[in-house]
Amino acid sequence: MKWITILLAASSVPAGAQWLNYRETGTPRTKDGKPNLSAPAPRVKGRPDLSGVWEAERTPLIEYTRAFGEDVAKLQVDLNDATKYVQSVFWGVKPEDQPLRPEALAAMKRSSGTPVPSSRCLPMGVPGGLFVYTFKMIQAPREIIVLPGGGDPPRQIYTDGRGLPEDPQPAWMGYSVGKWEGDTLVVETTGFTEASWLDGARHPRSEQMRVEERYRRRDFGHIDLEVNFNDPKYYTRQFGFRTVLNLVADSDVLEFVCNENEKDQAHTAKH
């Protein structure tokens, strides 16, 4: 089953590390010292502060077995490494309801014999990089930095009022600007490279794709995230999904150097 190889490629978790249980000052706590995840969201300069280590809600095993059969449970794959949206951005959408243009189907056919870019230590991109392991947001005065725990390049989301670049050099993570709509951070991203896949199901993206992410930190421990995609070259309409990000308190993202454990390249290079 193809998607399993994708999870295997993503499951080389670093063994252990420091600052994974450092007690952050400024974290509201209950009497037993545990983080109070339902405390109000922190604010900075009149806006919610999204800083923290976040993990997208994991997919219950039953959802995987329903989609892929009972065999999934027998495989030695840690399904907690990633969420269903790494498998497919159309998870839960019936095939006939997926807005694929013939061009998208053709692109998926072309890439069907190719290993997923991340198995060659290339980035997962947006949104995949957000749904493997955890990621960290660091809110600085003029930009918000996103550090993906899966080793993707860092993202810089500019909040200084600039517009998106007009003719950008295509990039795996794209170019992002963010603005506040009330307490919701709205991130617009363009300038993607066509080399990356949206998911393990090989849904393509073109250089014209625009991704909108809407982040709303509803309390200390939770962000509601909505991701919307617009790519008229490959899709007949806009589409998107919603998920919840859970704060992983007193934690951190670890250095992840994919090439360090890279032993497959000599074998996959022939593809």
Next chain:
Amino acid sequence: MRVTAILLITMTLPLAAQWLDHKEAGTPRGKDGKANLTAPAPRMNGKPDLSGVWQAERTPDSEFRQALGEEFASQQVDLNDATKYNISVFWGLKPGEEPLRPEAVAVMKQYRNQVAPTSRCLPASLPSSLFFYTFKIIQAPRETVMLAGVGDPPRQIYTDGRSLPEDPQPAWMGYSVGKWEGDTFVVDTSGFNDTAWLDQMGHPRSESMRIEERYHRRDFGHMDLEIRFDDPKYYTRPFSIKAVLNLQPDSDVLEFVCNENERDRTHLAKQ
């Protein structure tokens, strides 16, 4: 010449990109609109704000030629990609003056039969990534982030008062904490792996190496940097280098995905 091959490897610069000429608001400017690089350093919360894109001063051609011979200049290598400290952290010292223990000499002898980690798309690490291309500093409230233009993993320098981890998982970029001594930002880093080379000469480092970086932004456009190394396993005494960092106003670091252009690995793998 060995050094030449090394510089060639680092030369896969991205072609063009956006936001390399975005006019940053908040940058002091002369009447002609150009950044005023001798204006006072900006401040944030009572301390200098080190945020910006920085490039270590480049090494004059004559200095390379003097050390490496006249033929060096005839090679088609862009010496502006890197500085002399990428070649050797002991640049300028006479051979006998380098504080190498026999253990260091032995490791360098082994490295002579290997390719540098960077040629296998592994991190350049410290201090090298500060001397290739440019790097960006982003000062956030609880930490200062460094994004290396050469694609190394991002560095998180904690400024929330925590101390260095006691038994960290060895990492390419180590673990860093920063504190202010007056207007100088002092960064202490430990927890390195012993895989990275300090420079292209293959000066080694051990897991017990500690590095101190001292950043002093003397005006808007210039920062004095001193880096002190302490690694008693390989070196008979602590040693240091000094460099000036020049602000690259209205610029940015670009996404750099080394694996994207990776074609050598199947050949290098046999080494």
